[in-house]
Amino acid sequence: MLDIARKALQYASRQGVDQSEAFAMINSSLKVKVYRQEVEELASSTGSGVGIRVFKGNSVGFAYTSDLSGDSLEQTAKAAADNAAVAVSDEFLGLPEPASDFPELELYSGNLATYPVAEKIELAKSVERASLERDRRISQVEAATYAEGEGLVAIANSLGFGREYRETTCYAFVQAIAEQEGQMQTGVSFTTGREPSQLDGVACGREAAERAVALLGASQCQSMSCPIVTDPFVTASLLGVIGSALTGEAAQKQRSMFAGLEGETVASGVFSLSDDGTHPDGLSSAPFDGEGVPTRETVLINNGVLQGFLYDTYTGRKESQLSTGNGVRGSYRTMPHVGTTNLRLLDGTVSLEEIIAGVDLGFYVTDVSGMHSGANAVSGDFSVGATGRLIRGGQLSEPVREVTIAGNLLTMLKAVQIVGNDNRWVPFGGSVHAPSMLIAEMTVSGK
Numbered sequence: 001m002l003d004i005a006r007k008a009l010q011y012a013s014r015q016g017v018d019q020s021e022a023f024a025m026i027n028s029s030l031k032v033k034v035y036r037q038e039v040e041e042l043a044s045s046t047g048s049g050v051g052i053r054v055f056k057g058n059s060v061g062f063a064y065t066s067d068l069s070g071d072s073l074e075q076t077a078k079a080a081a082d083n084a085a086v087a088v089s090d091e092f093l094g095l096p097e098p099a100s101d102f103p104e105l106e107l108y109s110g111n112l113a114t115y116p117v118a119e120k121i122e123l124a125k126s127v128e129r130a131s132l133e134r135d136r137r138i139s140q141v142e143a144a145t146y147a148e149g150e151g152l153v154a155i156a157n158s159l160g161f162g163r164e165y166r167e168t169t170c171y172a173f174v175q176a177i178a179e180q181e182g183q184m185q186t187g188v189s190f191t192t193g194r195e196p197s198q199l200d201g202v203a204c205g206r207e208a209a210e211r212a213v214a215l216l217g218a219s220q221c222q223s224m225s226c227p228i229v230t231d232p233f234v235t236a237s238l239l240g241v242i243g244s245a246l247t248g249e250a251a252q253k254q255r256s257m258f259a260g261l262e263g264e265t266v267a268s269g270v271f272s273l274s275d276d277g278t279h280p281d282g283l284s285s286a287p288f289d290g291e292g293v294p295t296r297e298t299v300l301i302n303n304g305v306l307q308g309f310l311y312d313t314y315t316g317r318k319e320s321q322l323s324t325g326n327g328v329r330g331s332y333r334t335m336p337h338v339g340t341t342n343l344r345l346l347d348g349t350v351s352l353e354e355i356i357a358g359v360d361l362g363f364y365v366t367d368v369s370g371m372h373s374g375a376n377a378v379s380g381d382f383s384v385g386a387t388g389r390l391i392r393g394g395q396l397s398e399p400v401r402e403v404t405i406a407g408n409l410l411t412m413l414k415a416v417q418i419v420g421n422d423n424r425w426v427p428f429g430g431s432v433h434a435p436s437m438l439i440a441e442m443t444v445s446g447k
Contacts, residue, residue: 001026001048001154002164004068008050009156011074015081019055019095020158023290024048025332027151030117034124034144042121051332052080055094059087062335092317095291096327098161102287102294103278107167109195112148120146123172123201130205131176137216138209139179142186146172148196153286161292168194169283171427172204178212185218185401187211192283192427211366214389218399220446221390227362227417228405228439229355229391235345236426236434237371242409243275243340243430245377246300247326248315257380257410258306267304267413272346274299275310277325282342284431290329290336298324304414312338344433348419352436355418362391363444365405372429380409386444403446415440 005024012020026048033041050073051064061084065076128144147170154164171192178185189208191199230238250256258266267273277295279285288294291313299307311319312327315338327336356364365388375382383406390397420436 001152002156002162004050005154005156006162007070008052008073008077009158011077012052012054012080013158015054015077017054017056017081017084020077021053021095021291022156023051023053023329023332024154025151027149029149030120030147032121032124032146034121034128035141037125037128039121049332050076051334052077053335054080054084056081056084058089058091058093059084060093060335061085061087064333092314094313094317095157095159096293096313096323098159099292099294102163103296105165105278105285105287106280107165107194107285109168111195111197112150112168112170115196120148120196123196123199126201127172127174127205130202131174131209134206134209135178135213137178137180137213138176139184140177142175142177144174144205146170155288155292157292163288163292165287167286170194170196170199172199172201174205174208176205176208176212178209178216180216183216183218185212185215187213187215190427192425214366215387215399215401218387218401220402221363221400221444223444223446225441225443227359228442229352229359229362229364230437230439231352231364231366232422232424232426232434232436233428234365234368235437236428236432237368238409239273239343239345239432239434240429241371241375241377241382242273242413243343246309247338247340248309248311248319248321249338250377251309252315252318255378257378258309261306262308264306265304265414266306266410267301268416269304270348270419271301271304271413271416272299273301274344274346275324275326275340275342276344277341279342279344279433281425282431282433283425283427284341286341289323289325289327291323291327293323293325293327295325295341298326310338310340312336314338340430342431342433345419345423345435347421347423347435349421350418352420352422355420355436355438356391356396357394359391359394359438363400363405364388364391364396368405375409380411382407382409400446403444405442405444407442412439412442415442
């Protein structure tokens, strides 16, 4: 793919442009879905393509193709140049300066391809079996899925940059349904890795069953203001919204609650958040970003104090800052834009059990709905549906559903009292390393 990217670059250089870049990508995927121990879906796919970005004066043009022939690459390069000719001028556009040092990451496992498909099917079946066997109240498993992907990314540009990397990922996901006295509740779980041997299908299935059974008999609780304990799934959802507000673009467009607050206290002293594109276990890790800038760990909030924002080359130049290696690019069909890689909340030393034991009356939240639509990244106000269990006298009590928790994210961050020691990678809506948290007080709207 690096050879193809360089070939595309040659065609782009003939178009009379000042700078050019070629992003080449090939990926393959496999998905297995099991229902009642039978294969319900088995699908595989392979795709490849090249995106060409050119700069002429202070304008940028972009075009892409899935046809890797010389004629197609030449036509795509011409289309990119034509687009640049009519694009709006912007003085901050351009390629990043070439770098020489890149992190050494082990993102590829050759074992992924050596596992027979039959073993991958059996892994999905084992997830389903573990859910059904965990508790007699599990009536069915809505989805038991195994999925994998293998990709190769190559970037070459006219400033002399040319590198590529390979990666593999796989995961199992399950959604279990518990039923009792006419009520049905759902629990989900997942396990991730670089190859099937790193997945724990049995633990995944059991956790989904336990989460579903724990909610049987759930009903609305009384409205109240009380301490809130979030499990890692919920913490990850909150961090996803917070992370989107910590990009340079959001701050520059005044679409962030954190705009203008650098160096100020925005959270409690136990809250430290970073974005780490180099973590070996992060599924969004890479040696370089979508522009060829080396990835790194960027501290966003340290002991409650806002340290700064995430930048790609364009948003960094607008602030006289260097890119933080956050020019993300999910496909050859798109240009890079600033975004998060692996968000990581520094974990604490207190277990979830100890956190709950210290709460007299509170709400342990295990699931939220409508987080991204119900949270305003500008004002920080949010209102989302919540499910979980009440905490009474330091112990988990009756299950709760159909309630709403509401508040302001900046207020919530300053009210974080304890960060747990149960960090786990949560792939919902990104890659987030999240623990449980204790928040001093939030509004719960129920009966």
